[in-house]
Amino acid sequence: MSRSLDTARSPWATQDGLRAGVLVGSGAAACLVAWAAASGRAAVADQTGFVSLGVAGFLVAFAGEVSWVLRGRRAVGRRAVLLLGGPPQARSGWAAPRADELVAGAGLRLYHRADCRLAGSAWAADGRAGHEAAGRRPCGVCRP
């Protein structure tokens, strides 16, 4: 039976394996070279460069492993979304306030659109200039 969404037998493509193999292989080779070269020297000063080479080799190999795992996770996630659907969407019942009427409560520091969720139903309306003359600033939620 053919599969409908993805026919690959594994999460990784051939180039993913090649990339990871080259990185891990070259990193491991660098570690081996560093060890072999450092072992034949009697002075620490002559060895420190090879220690750097060994650490760099480890980091290269580790980058190859991380790349492999991330590629696999991405492929599995993409296929799961195709098969099972994406994560649940946020409910969109909230509508952004759009009213032009600007209201504020007595003694409060912010003025709001009349349909802002933070606005009181019995607050007095005024113009923008009036609110700002009273020292009020626009609400950060409804952004009048």
Place this chain on the structure above:
Amino acid sequence: MSLGRWLQTQWDRVVAVGLVAAGIVALVCGWFGISHTPYPAEQLPYILSAGIGGLLLVSIGATSWLSADLRDEWRKLDAIDDTLHELVGSPLVDLDALLPQPERQASEASV
């Protein structure tokens, strides 16, 4: 399930455990080697071979284990895909609701 069959199906996890164990052994051997010489010039090769090599083995083992988990997830998705494919066309499934338009057309073409 027999041991042979289990090893066959869980080869990646067996490799992972083997690599992590080898890495830990290398780290312990490196620690013993370093602790038995007072000269830094004799200690650095242990750090390079047993230290960095051990860490490399542990990290490759961990990667192998994570790969095994991803393969398991992939196989589960295979099973779900097969089941969905068998249900396509039956009155139990509304294909329009299951797939977005491009995937639906591709699916219909492959049936």
